[in-house]
Amino acid sequence: MRRRLLAILLFGLAALAGPARGERLVLSVSQPEVLITSNFTGADLVLFGVVEGDGRPKPRYDFAVTVRGPAETFVTWRKSRVLGLYINTDSRTFVDSPAVLAVATNRPAAEIAPPEVLRREQVGLWRNIFVQRVGPDFADVVPDDPFRLAFLRIKTAEGLYAEDPFGVNLLSPFVFRTTFRIPASAPVGSYEVSVKLFESGLPVASAVTSVMVRKDGYGQELAAFAEDRPWLYGFGVAFGALFVGFGANLLFRKD
Amino acid sequence: MTIYLPIAELPVAIFTIFAMGLAVGFISGMFGVGGGFLMTPLLIFTGVPAAVAVASVSAHMAASSFSGALSYLRKGLIDLPLSGILLAGGLAGTGLGVATFTVLRAYGQVDLTIGLSYVILLSGVGLLMFVESVGAIRRARSGRKAEVRRPGTHGWFLRLPFKMRFRRSRIYVSVIPVAVLGLGIGFLGALLGVGGGFLLVPALIYLLRVPTQMSIGTSLVLTLVTMTAATVLHAVANGTVDAILALILMIGGTMGAQFGARAGQRLKAEYLRLLLAMLVLAVGLRVGYDLVRPPADPFVVRTEEGRR
Numbered sequence: 001m002r003r004r005l006l007a008i009l010l011f012g013l014a015a016l017a018g019p020a021r022g023e024r025l026v027l028s029v030s031q032p033e034v035l036i037t038s039n040f041t042g043a044d045l046v047l048f049g050v051v052e053g054d055g056r057p058k059p060r061y062d063f064a065v066t067v068r069g070p071a072e073t074f075v076t077w078r079k080s081r082v083l084g085l086y087i088n089t090d091s092r093t094f095v096d097s098p099a100v101l102a103v104a105t106n107r108p109a110a111e112i113a114p115p116e117v118l119r120r121e122q123v124g125l126w127r128n129i130f131v132q133r134v135g136p137d138f139a140d141v142v143p144d145d146p147f148r149l150a151f152l153r154i155k156t157a158e159g160l161y162a163e164d165p166f167g168v169n170l171l172s173p174f175v176f177r178t179t180f181r182i183p184a185s186a187p188v189g190s191y192e193v194s195v196k197l198f199e200s201g202l203p204v205a206s207a208v209t210s211v212m213v214r215k216d217g218y219g220q221e222l223a224a225f226a227e228d229r230p231w232l233y234g235f236g237v238a239f240g241a242l243f244v245g246f247g248a249n250l251l252f253r254k255d
Numbered sequence: 256m257t258i259y260l261p262i263a264e265l266p267v268a269i270f271t272i273f274a275m276g277l278a279v280g281f282i283s284g285m286f287g288v289g290g291g292f293l294m295t296p297l298l299i300f301t302g303v304p305a306a307v308a309v310a311s312v313s314a315h316m317a318a319s320s321f322s323g324a325l326s327y328l329r330k331g332l333i334d335l336p337l338s339g340i341l342l343a344g345g346l347a348g349t350g351l352g353v354a355t356f357t358v359l360r361a362y363g364q365v366d367l368t369i370g371l372s373y374v375i376l377l378s379g380v381g382l383l384m385f386v387e388s389v390g391a392i393r394r395a396r397s398g399r400k401a402e403v404r405r406p407g408t409h410g411w412f413l414r415l416p417f418k419m420r421f422r423r424s425r426i427y428v429s430v431i432p433v434a435v436l437g438l439g440i441g442f443l444g445a446l447l448g449v450g451g452g453f454l455l456v457p458a459l460i461y462l463l464r465v466p467t468q469m470s471i472g473t474s475l476v477l478t479l480v481t482m483t484a485a486t487v488l489h490a491v492a493n494g495t496v497d498a499i500l501a502l503i504l505m506i507g508g509t510m511g512a513q514f515g516a517r518a519g520q521r522l523k524a525e526y527l528r529l530l531l532a533m534l535v536l537a538v539g540l541r542v543g544y545d546l547v548r549p550p551a552d553p554f555v556v557r558t559e560e561g562r563r
Binding site (some may be wrong): 039079086087218226233234236246247249 | 256257258259261262264265266314315317318319320321322323325326364366367371373483486487488489490491494496498499501502505506509512513547548549550551552553554555556558559
């Protein structure tokens with residue numbers, strides 16, 4: 001498992017380092033930190049990027065922006081009919097998959113680069129690598145695996161996964177702007193924003209920045225308290241409940 | 256206006272939750288039941304994860320049962336020794352229920368277990384109450400007096416060893432069936448997020464022959480203690496008690512219960528039981544329909560978690 005990951009990593013690095021040319025990507029995100037407060041309903045972020053070119057007059061750059069939320073392990077269950085009841089029977093475990101995944105490109109990915117490049121660079125929801133636990137082994141499976149399809153479909157329906165083939169606006173051939181959303185039900189943690197720059201179907205540069213999402217205010221304190229001192233929290237809630245009950249009884253006492 | 260629930264990690268419309276608390280509180284005040292069997296499915300329907308719904312509803316039940324128990328205590332309608340024995344079983348059952356819940360979550364069968372248990376319990380109890388209340392209404396119509404205590408037929412389980420006299424309830428029975436009854440209610444309460452009042456009250460009336468008012472008061476004590484324990488245990492074992500959610504439910508619930516109690520006093524007892532029976536039956540059938548009907552989407556995605 002570790003060796004396999006290492007191989008993927010090395011392969012990726014080699015691919016990135018391969019076409020060493022002059023371009024450099026500079027990114028700026030509108031809000032490096034998103035605070036979840038009690039009235040949080042999601043946050044819209046804007047990402048700007050500039051290519052510092054290598055002096056050639058008229059390049060045709062393509063941009064692929066991928067936002068990956070904190071890794072979580074998901075289980076996709078399939079219901080089937082057993083004795084007339086629909087119950088969860090089969091499951092696949094998706095290990096360390098992003099809780100949020102948003103992909104935006106300036107034109108459909110298929111026009112940007114050939115399929116093998118897109119797959120290697122993981123451009124697009126379908127080409128993102130989702131590692132499944134298959135018995136004792138870990139591997140991604142064919143893209144049309146029903147569990148993988150269902151996983152993507154459900155995450156998309158929940159608003160946590162999104163893909164926009166025209167989501168990156170080019171302000172000039174060198175400057176782009178894109179927006180992405182941290183949904184209200186998104187988990188806290190570090191969101192990796194990675195941009196890949198393509199020219200004539202080849203990756204020429206990439207850059208990564210990140211957005212920190214964390215709870216703030218009493219919500220954060222409460223959650224941290226519940227996590228760190230569960231006994232105290234449990235007793236606190238229980239006594240709070242009794243207090244409310246007592247108060248209500250006094251308040252509405254008839255005699 | 257939405258509020259972000261820090262443990263459930265999702266925003267909810269605060270007035271929707273409050274209105275649900277109010278409505279369920281009204282029903283629970285009217286019929287003298289906890290209402291957990293309505294609240295938990297409603298919360299799950301609004302998108303709150305089942306685990307958080309069950310755990311937070313137990314905090315809400317603790318609040319509303321304490322409020323009710325105080326009123327019954329003032330009127331002397333609580334049999335403390337009886338509730339003590341019920342509790343001994345009840346607490347063991349609560350621990351067992353929370354542990355079972357943790358195991359079921361690991362196997363992805365929480366939904367099925369909750370669903371099936373709801374169907375069996377609610378349809379069963381609903382049907383029994385329906386038959387009983389229709390019978391009572393008929394008897395009342397034909398002018399006969401309703402039988403408070405059916406003569407003879409003492410269950411064999413009441414004659415087991417360790418007999419004890421419960422003076423307030425005017426019964427002399429073995430403590431074994433009482434403790435087992437408590438165990439079952441505690442177990443179901445922790446597993447399903449129901450107080451078990453709708454099970455315990457009929458069980459006390461029909462199995463142990465405790466007077467009706469005394470049954471309600473005594474069952475409130477059991478609900479109070481098991482739900483308080485369930486709140487603490489869920490917080491520790493599963494980390495799924497959302498204090499904010501529970502608080503909104505409590506405020507709505509305790510307010511609704513006052514109005515419900517007033518409305519309930521205007522109805523005749525047997526009509527009240529008939530209404531409750533139909534409600535319980537309807538919820539049971541609704542949950543059952545979801546289990547039998549082909550799902551719109553056969554797939555569900557869950558976040559894998561031991562402890563959130």
